[in-house]
Each structure stands twice: as structure tokens, then as C-alpha cells.
Amino acid sequence: MKEQSVDVAVLAANREKTIVKTSVIGIITNLFLVAFKAFVGLLSHSIAVILDAVNNLSDALSSVITIIGAKLGAKQPDKKHPLGYGRIEYLSSMIVAALVLYAGITSLVESVKKIITPEAAEYNSVSLIIIAVAIVVKLILGAYVKKQGKKVNSGALAASGSDALFDAILSASVLASAVVFLLWGVSLEAYVGVVIACFILKAGFEMMLETLNDIIGKREDPETVKELKRIICEEENVRGAYDVMLFNYGPNRYYGSVHVELPDTLTVDEADRITRRIQTDVYHKTGIILTGVGVYSFNTSDDEAAQMRNAIRKTVLSHDWALQMHGFYADAEKKTIRFDVVVSFDVDRKEATDLLQKEVCALYPEHTVTVVPDIDVTD
Numbered sequence: 001m002k003e004q005s006v007d008v009a010v011l012a013a014n015r016e017k018t019i020v021k022t023s024v025i026g027i028i029t030n031l032f033l034v035a036f037k038a039f040v041g042l043l044s045h046s047i048a049v050i051l052d053a054v055n056n057l058s059d060a061l062s063s064v065i066t067i068i069g070a071k072l073g074a075k076q077p078d079k080k081h082p083l084g085y086g087r088i089e090y091l092s093s094m095i096v097a098a099l100v101l102y103a104g105i106t107s108l109v110e111s112v113k114k115i116i117t118p119e120a121a122e123y124n125s126v127s128l129i130i131i132a133v134a135i136v137v138k139l140i141l142g143a144y145v146k147k148q149g150k151k152v153n154s155g156a157l158a159a160s161g162s163d164a165l166f167d168a169i170l171s172a173s174v175l176a177s178a179v180v181f182l183l184w185g186v187s188l189e190a191y192v193g194v195v196i197a198c199f200i201l202k203a204g205f206e207m208m209l210e211t212l213n214d215i216i217g218k219r220e221d222p223e224t225v226k227e228l229k230r231i232i233c234e235e236e237n238v239r240g241a242y243d244v245m246l247f248n249y250g251p252n253r254y255y256g257s258v259h260v261e262l263p264d265t266l267t268v269d270e271a272d273r274i275t276r277r278i279q280t281d282v283y284h285k286t287g288i289i290l291t292g293v294g295v296y297s298f299n300t301s302d303d304e305a306a307q308m309r310n311a312i313r314k315t316v317l318s319h320d321w322a323l324q325m326h327g328f329y330a331d332a333e334k335k336t337i338r339f340d341v342v343v344s345f346d347v348d349r350k351e352a353t354d355l356l357q358k359e360v361c362a363l364y365p366e367h368t369v370t371v372v373p374d375i376d377v378t379d
Contacts, residue, residue: 015152019070022148022157023063029141030060033134040127049131051107051193052174055167055200058103062096062160069093070154073250086250089154090215096159097207104200111193118190131175138168159207166203170196219377220246228258231285232278237262239298242326242340243374246288257292259327264297271295296327305330308364312339315359321347322356323376338370349373
């Protein structure tokens with residue numbers, strides 16, 4: 001079955017439309033909830049309901065910022081920013097997280113004040129119905145926004161969806177406290193407000209940390225790397241794909257590099273054609289732009305080199321911290337051996353390299369050995 005190519009431009013346009021549409025729905029819904037909850041909160045003198053309304057207002061502002069981030073992030077590359085503006089979306093996610101944290105701190109302060117100087121709440125059946133309806137609306141909105149966020153790989157949108165689901169749970173706690181007050185006359189308003197504030201703060205910290213990880217750089221999704229290698233290894237004469245490096249310039253915007261292992265019988269022209277086909281295939285099937293495709297030469301006609309490779313591989317992989325060996329090549333005429341080793345973060349890279357150099361030189365003292373340590377980025 002022939003795989004269909006990915007039209008990256010169309011996907012990017014559809015992604016922006018989805019983010020804007022979903023965010024607009026979130027804004028309108030949250031503003032309605034703010035109006036209803038603020039009305040109920042002021043009428044019943046309920047700090048918990050008022051804080052719930054404030055939380056919905058921060059959600060609406062978050063959606064506005066998400067739209068702005070998506071619009072700015074979709075700008076085409078220019079001379080000043082040749083790799084595009086996609087990382088602006090991470091900045092918008094940071095602002096959303098900051099707003100959530102601010103709402104959480106404000107809610108906590110106000111709740112503590114109400115614990116110190118309590119004020120009796122006054123609920124009625126209408127206010128309870130409004131709160132119950134708000135819970136259902138938030139559940140539906142949260143599930144929808146989160147699903148759309150995952151669909152288009154929007155961190156801000158997915159976070160907004162998760163936040164909306166948390167809001168539904170918090171609103172349920174407000175409803176429960178109101179029922180308790182009506183049945184037994186026990187006021188839990190301020191304490192529920194503290195619980196709400198803690199949940200808001202937790203959500204804000206998690207959003208902030210997730211966005212910081214995206215900005216700093218994190219290990220790529222193993223499935224993405226696996227799919228990339230599969231596409232590359234489908235190319236004739238490619239014996240393996242290694243050292244995959246992906247650089248993120250915004251959601252769904254990746255530039256990268258890779259090393260491929262090719263037979264030492266190929267000409268430079270043949271190797272060039274292969275690497276260009278790889279770049280084209282990867283782009284059309286994944287949207288990833290490979291800016292560099294390096295080449296490892298593979299011994300094809302030297303049986304002794306194959307025996308050396310097996311012996312050295314056994315020695316190298318006998319160490320737990322040596323995760324993979326690749327790029328091996330032995331030159332019988334020049335008496336040289338070279339290979340790369342993926343080294344775990346658990347050991348000192350220089351010490352590990354020196355040890356492997358010493359061990360391989362002991363196996364083949366007449367050869368010049370070059371060991372290149374690789375970072376455990378994806379494997």
C-alpha cells in the first residue's frame with residue numbers, strides 16, 4: 001500500500017484554523033459562565049462561586065492569548081527569522097501559565113481572608129441549578145478543547161482543555177459545599193476556595209514546567225524517531241539510520257539531521273542521490289526538514305573487517321553504559337578503525353571513551369583507533 005504524502009502547508013493552515021475556532025468557542029462559553037457565576041456569587045455572598053467565576057475569566061483570557069500566539073506563530077519566515085515564528089506559541093503558553101498562577105494566588109489570598117473573617121452564604125434553588133449546568137458545560141468544553149489540542153499538537157490548547165476539566169471538578173466541590181450548607185448549615189465556602197486555589201496553582205505550575213521543557217529542549221518522542229528511521233531505511237542501500245537530531249521551532253515545526261550507513265562501493269554521485277531522496281521522502285511523509293544527512297561507510301568486501309566489527313561490538317556493548325555502536329569502518333590498508341558509541345548519561349563521557357579506546361587498542365594494537373562518543377538523545 002502506497003503511503004500518502006503530507007501536505008505540510010495545508011496542515012499548518014488547518015491547524016491554525018482549528019486553534020482559532022476552538023479558542024473562540026472557549027472564550028464565548030467561559031464569558032457566559034463568568035456572567036452566571038458572578039451573578040450567583042454576588043447574590044449568595046459565596047466566595048467559592050466568585051472565585052470560580054474568576055477562574056473562568058482567566059480561561060477566557062487564556063484562549064485570547066492562545067489565538068494571538070497561533071496567529072503570530074503562523075507568520076512566514078523572513079530575513080530576520082529564517083526559521084519562522086513558531087516558538088511564539090511557547091511564549092503564549094508561558095503567559096497562559098502565568099495568568100493561571102496569578103488567578104491561583106489571588107484565589108488563595110481571598111479564601112484565607114474569608115476563613116479569618118467568615119461571611120455567611122445565602123443559596124437558593126436557582127443558584128444551585130446554574131452551578132450544576134456550569135459543571136456539565138465545563139465537562140463538555142474541556143473534553144472538546146483537549147481533544148482538539150492533541151489533534152493539532154497545541155500545548156496551550158491542550159492545557160486549556162485540561163484546565164476546563166479541572167474547573168468542572170472544582171465547580172462540583174462548590175456545589176457540594178452549597179448542598180452541605182443548605183442541609184446542615186455548615187459553611188465550607190472559604191475552605192473550598194482554598195482547595196480551588198491549590199488546584200489552580202498546581203495546574204499553572206505544570207503548564208509552566210511543560211512549556212519550559214519545550215523551550216529548553218527535551219527528548220523527542222520515540223515513535224517519531226522510530227517512524228523517521230523506518231522511512232529512511234526503506235531507501236535502497238541504506239543499512240541503518242543513526243544520530244537522529246531534531247530541532248523544534250514551534251509545534252509541528254522540526255528541522256533535523258541524521259547519519260545513514262551506506263556501502264563503501266557507492267560513488268559520491270550515488271550517495272548524493274540517495275541522501276536527496278531521503279530528505280524529500282522524510283519531508284513529504286512527516287513534515288520534518290532534514291538539513292543534513294551525514295554518511296557512514298560500511299565495509300562490504302572485507303571479511304576480516306566484519307570479524308573485527310563483531311569482536312569490537314562485543315567488547316563495547318559489554319559495558320552497561322554503552323547503549324549502541326554504529327558507524328564502524330575498518331581500513332585494512334591504512335590500519336585504521338573508527339566507530340561511534342552512544343554513551344549513557346550515567347557515566348563520564350571522556351572516561352568512557354578513553355576506556356573503550358584502550359580496550360580496542362589492546363585487541364588490535366597495530367591499528368589506529370578513533371572512538372566518537374554520541375549523546376543518548378533518542379535511542
